[in-house]
Each structure stands twice: as C-alpha cells, then as structure tokens.
Amino acid sequence: MYLVVGGANQGKLAWARRQFNLADGEIADGAQIDVTPGELPDLAEYRALCGLHLLLARLSGVDADGWAAWLEHLAARPGFVVICDEVGAGLVPIDRAGREQRELTGRACCRLAAQAEGVWRVFCGIAQQIK
C-alpha cells in the first residue's frame, strides 16, 4: 500500500494519478462511495481511495476492532493507493466531534504509514517521499 498525504488542495490526487497511472474508475471517492451504517466499505474493485478523511467522517456505528481490521486489510493490499488530507495542523476544534474526527484521521494515517511500502507528502503539487 502507498500513502499520499498533505494539506487540502495541494494537488495530491493529480500527483497520484500520474505517479500510479490511475484511471478515474479505479479511484474510490471517500466523499461519494456508498456507505452503510455499521459497515466498512469493500474497496476490492478499486486501486485507490482518495479522501480517506472524508470517508472516515461519513462512517458510523463501527467499533474499534472493526476499524483496526479494515485498516490492516487496506495496509496489506500491494500497490493500493490511499490519499488523505492532513487535518491536524489547526487549533483544537471547539466541538468534540471535530476533535474526535481529526484524532481518528491522524491515527489511521499513522497506522497505514507504519505498514506502507511508500509514503509521500504533497506540498504545492510537489511530492516529498518521507518513507
């Protein structure tokens, strides 16, 4: 699995499309794909997931074990590309849900990065390989 992170609107997806030769239909959109409460999406038909942070915000009713297993499964898919916004570099959100959401996103990225074959951080469209 490859992980691509960076701030919002930094050109992560455009870079990843070129780098990994991804076609539109091969990329699951975290903001759009169907989600069912209590379930985690099966991404078997895709080669990439963009907007992991958006997908995490749409999921509900999943316990910690379910999470861990889903992340393990993603992390173990050779060549699969996960694209996620870095959302932890602001002031602490006033609302509890906002705090929990960025905690979840950050921990998910740490977990994926630990097992990734490669990790890139995209800044102004320029990718820096950090693993």
Place this chain on the structure above:
Amino acid sequence: MLALVLGGAASGKSEYAEQLAVSLSPRRYYIATMQADDAESERRINRHRQMRAGKGFNTVERALDLAGLDLADPGASALLECASTLVGNELSLPGGAGENTAAAIMAGIEHLLAGGLDLVVVSNDVFGAGAAATPEMRAYLRELGRLNCQIAAAADCVVEVCCGLPIYHKGKAEDFCR
C-alpha cells in the same frame, strides 16, 4: 542538546519524541504540563501514561513557571510535553506569564539546558488552518509561533513528524543518541 519535535494533532509526534528521549539517556524525566480539568483531558493524560509505562521516566508535573523548575541532572534526558500546552497555561491560568508567555517558557528551557539535561521539547503545528477567530486565539498563535521559532533557533535538531515518520528540518536527532 536540545531537540524540537513538531507535528499536528495525532501525527505520532509523542511516540517519536519518547523514543528519542529514551535513546538519549538511561536517566529520563518527563515534564508533564497538562492539567486534568475534564474527562477528555483525563483520557489524554492516561493514554500518554500508558505509552510511557515501563520506559523508566520520572514524571514531574509543571503547568506554569518552567524557569522555576530545578531539575539539574547532567547527562539525563528530559521530555517536555508539550510547549503548546504550556503556552495555553501561561496565557490563561491565574499567575501565568500573559503577554510574556513565549519569553518565559524559553527562559525555562534555557534553565533546564543549563542544568545539563538533554532536552526534547514536543510542540504543535497549529498554523495550517487559516485565520484565528478571536483575540485569545490570535494571542495563542502569536505566542506559540514565536516560541517555536525561538526553540528552533536554539535547537540542535528540529524534526517534524508526519504520520509517525520524521522529516528533518535541522540536524538529525538520531546522531545524538547513545
């Protein structure tokens, strides 16, 4: 030796900084800065306690006035966690340094270094989410931004942690490890 470890929320910076402090010396202090005022901060503190358990840290609690902390122990390492909480404390708690926050905390860091400690300071990158909405938030960003720059200028190494991975901005912390 002074190292600054920076990162966003849930970036893996604490785990990295802990590992660094462990590698720097067999004698270790942990300077805890957070006051437990609700269930959520209690949970955070407990999570960090569990992470540290068994790593041989002597915990020292210090929410204010770092310069008043006497911890001279040449050759030992100390992990200060974290500068961003100290800034919030100095700005908002009774008896805090107020508008002299950054200078007061920097004086505390210099005091600890003068005591012969190898110091690892954890701080937060909170500057990537646009403008602050209130004067209090602006003061917080100003003092923490100032302090981060002052620590970085004095530091032997500045490491940013992203997804648990180090990005070296100045020096290489691992070169100082035993």
